[in-house]
Amino acid sequence: MSPLILTPNIAGADDFYAELLAVHDGLSKSESDAFNARLLLILANHVGDRGTLAAALEAARDTGAG
Amino acid sequence: MKKIFEEPLYPYARSPDQDCVHTIRHPVVVIGAGPIGLAAAIDLAQQDVPVVVLDENDKVSFGSRAICFAKRPLEILDRLGCGQPMVEKGVEWETGKVFFDERQVYEFNLLPEEGHERPAFINLQQYYFEQYLVERVRELEAEGKPIEIRGGNKLLRVEEKGDHVALLVDTPEGEYDLRADWLIACDGAGSPTRAMLGLDFVGRVFEDNFLIADVVMEADFPTERWFWFDPPFNRGQSALLHKQPDGVWRIDLQLGWDIDKDEEKKPENVIPRLRAMLGDEVKFELEWVSIYTFQCRRMERFRHGRVIFAGDSAHQVSPFGARGANSGLQDTDNLAWKLKLVMDGLAPERLLDSYDVERIQGADENILNSSRSTDFITPKSEMSRILRDAVLDLSEHHPFARPLVNSGRLSVPCIHDGSPLNTEDALPGGPARSRPGAPCPDAPLAESFLLRRLGDGFTLLTFNCDAPDVLQEDGITLRRLALSTRDDPTGALAERYLGEARSAVYLIRPDQHVAARFESYDEVRLRAALRRSCGKEIPA
Numbered sequence: 001m002s003p004l005i006l007t008p009n010i011a012g013a014d015d016f017y018a019e020l021l022a023v024h025d026g027l028s029k030s031e032s033d034a035f036n037a038r039l040l041l042i043l044a045n046h047v048g049d050r051g052t053l054a055a056a057l058e059a060a061r062d063t064g065a066g
Numbered sequence: 067m068k069k070i071f072e073e074p075l076y077p078y079a080r081s082p083d084q085d086c087v088h089t090i091r092h093p094v095v096v097i098g099a100g101p102i103g104l105a106a107a108i109d110l111a112q113q114d115v116p117v118v119v120l121d122e123n124d125k126v127s128f129g130s131r132a133i134c135f136a137k138r139p140l141e142i143l144d145r146l147g148c149g150q151p152m153v154e155k156g157v158e159w160e161t162g163k164v165f166f167d168e169r170q171v172y173e174f175n176l177l178p179e180e181g182h183e184r185p186a187f188i189n190l191q192q193y194y195f196e197q198y199l200v201e202r203v204r205e206l207e208a209e210g211k212p213i214e215i216r217g218g219n220k221l222l223r224v225e226e227k228g229d230h231v232a233l234l235v236d237t238p239e240g241e242y243d244l245r246a247d248w249l250i251a252c253d254g255a256g257s258p259t260r261a262m263l264g265l266d267f268v269g270r271v272f273e274d275n276f277l278i279a280d281v282v283m284e285a286d287f288p289t290e291r292w293f294w295f296d297p298p299f300n301r302g303q304s305a306l307l308h309k310q311p312d313g314v315w316r317i318d319l320q321l322g323w324d325i326d327k328d329e330e331k332k333p334e335n336v337i338p339r340l341r342a343m344l345g346d347e348v349k350f351e352l353e354w355v356s357i358y359t360f361q362c363r364r365m366e367r368f369r370h371g372r373v374i375f376a377g378d379s380a381h382q383v384s385p386f387g388a389r390g391a392n393s394g395l396q397d398t399d400n401l402a403w404k405l406k407l408v409m410d411g412l413a414p415e416r417l418l419d420s421y422d423v424e425r426i427q428g429a430d431e432n433i434l435n436s437s438r439s440t441d442f443i444t445p446k447s448e449m450s451r452i453l454r455d456a457v458l459d460l461s462e463h464h465p466f467a468r469p470l471v472n473s474g475r476l477s478v479p480c481i482h483d484g485s486p487l488n489t490e491d492a493l494p495g496g497p498a499r500s501r502p503g504a505p506c507p508d509a510p511l512a513e514s515f516l517l518r519r520l521g522d523g524f525t526l527l528t529f530n531c532d533a534p535d536v537l538q539e540d541g542i543t544l545r546r547l548a549l550s551t552r553d554d555p556t557g558a559l560a561e562r563y564l565g566e567a568r569s570a571v572y573l574i575r576p577d578q579h580v581a582a583r584f585e586s587y588d589e590v591r592l593r594a595a596l597r598r599s600c601g602k603e604i605p606a
Contacts, residue, residue, distance in 0.1 A: 033452050034452060034455060034456055034459070037452045037453050037455070037456035038456045038459060038460055040453075040456075041453075041456055041457060041460055041467060041470070042460070042464075042466075045466040045467075
């Protein structure tokens with residue numbers, strides 16, 4: 001498995017974050033939810049490796065406020 | 067013309083057992099003349115085990131019910147001598163289409179592997195399936211095999227007595243007592259036998275209702291499986307269209323939880339739904355309508371002393387994936403030879419415990435798969451619906467999302483890895499698909515197919531390797547089927563059984579599962595493997 005990267009890995013982080021916000025502009029809550037779900041699935045498929053995906057699920061679960 | 071399911075096929079007839087002063091004891095009694103009970107009875111009778119089947123009714127199933135039969139059960143039916151009429155009557159299909167909202171999102175082909183005698187699936191109404199089984203029973207009777215179906219015989223009481231099972235049976239002419247050395251309960255998901263014995267049946271109930279309709283129509287829909295998620299004619303729900311023989315189409319419409327079942331079943335409510343689905347111009351006739359809810363659950367153990375459960379009485383799954391009847395047939399396939407060996411005194415009773423181990427593994431696999439399909443088809447939370455819809459939207463444009471679409475993972479046989487009957491794999495480079503525990507994959511021979519040559523007993527299958535033609539071990543006969551490169555016109559045998567090995571020796575159980583495999587013949591190891599596959603050696 002390729003280890004999950006949890007250190008900075010995106011060049012131009014501010015630009016990426018702005019793009020991420022911009023695609024949601026004008027979308028309703030349900031359209032945004034649907035968009036996020038599609039994005040998640042596309043990225044998950046790109047990662048592919050089940051070990052890495054499992055580590056990502058765990059990292060997301062362990063850092064939430066809930 | 068009367069439909070087959072309106073005709074009594076095994077009407078009540080008085081049995082001499084009812085007039086005996088002493089209670090008659092039978093070696094095996096089967097409760098239920100559905101697909102599983104009949105298969106169990108045929109399997110045993112073919113091997114000369116006397117068997118009596120009791121059923122409170124006298125007809126085949128009403129309505130199509132189970133309609134999708136997979137390759138492995140068809141192979142089992144070949145061994146039972148009734149695969150051919152099923153395949154001849156059944157509808158073969160390979161293409162499936164998936165629709166979401168108003169559009170087709172993608173189309174798939176099952177792409178069945180070449181070199182198997184039987185197709186990946188056929189669609190066939192359960193009433194035909196049962197009819198052909200009953201015909202096979204009649205054929206066996208005519209050959210003098212010890213098999214009997216008693217219609218109009220309802221089980222009233224059952225008690226496990228340690229060395230036998232005591233039954234009280236009701237008939238139109240009153241009650242009578244029976245005893246059985248062994249009882250096989252194939253009386254369905256609501257199993258009266260299970261209830262009378264006070265046994266558990268726990269699992270998950272899905273809060274949903276499905277309307278199923280058999281519709282006779284002259285329509286030029288192709289022979290394909292069509293599945294809709296959230297279609298305009300059934301908003302927020304799903305629908306399935308599948309072709310059966312005789313111009314009968316099976317339609318499943320999801321209805322949701324809060325409905326009035328009796329209202330929904332009325333033709334005046336069903337017909338407008340179907341018209342919205344099929345279009346105004348299509349002429350159709352309703353043959354059968356039913357509403358079902360479903361559960362995924364199983365018994366903790368399938369064997370309770372001399373009472374053994376098989377099929378839906380032991381485990382129940384959602385219909386998505388056609389895992390009900392298909393897995394029940396694998397239950398009896400697994401059970402019949404073991405029971406025969408135990409009854410003949412050729413194997414210890416604990417061989418029957420391996421039925422529990424192996425078929426509970428199968429049931430758990432089926433429950434897992436069908437629960438996942440159900441969760442995809444009927445999302446249980448807002449987020450699961452959002453993710454489901456995202457998968458469907460993506461599947462229209464991107465192939466990666468298509469394997470995530472789950473409208474039923476169609477039934478495949480279980481590989482009994484870790485079964486106590488297996489001997490550790492000793493064929494270096496051998497294909498994983500035919501490892502110990504696996505059902506033998508079929509393959510073309512020069513003039514036949516491999517599975518046709520395996521029969522009901524233990525087989526020693528050798529490839530490019532010498533071995534004795536017959537071997538006796540502790541009362542059990544092992545017959546050799548010797549094959550070589552000459553018998554392999556397509557190369558499929560080598561691919562499915564040799565892999566990278568140059569020679570191989572397979573020990574194959576009567577249910578056509580691999581018990582052991584080696585690179586060459588070694589009598590001592592083979593005898594040990596045969597003993598183990600009969601439960602005579604407890605694995606270390």
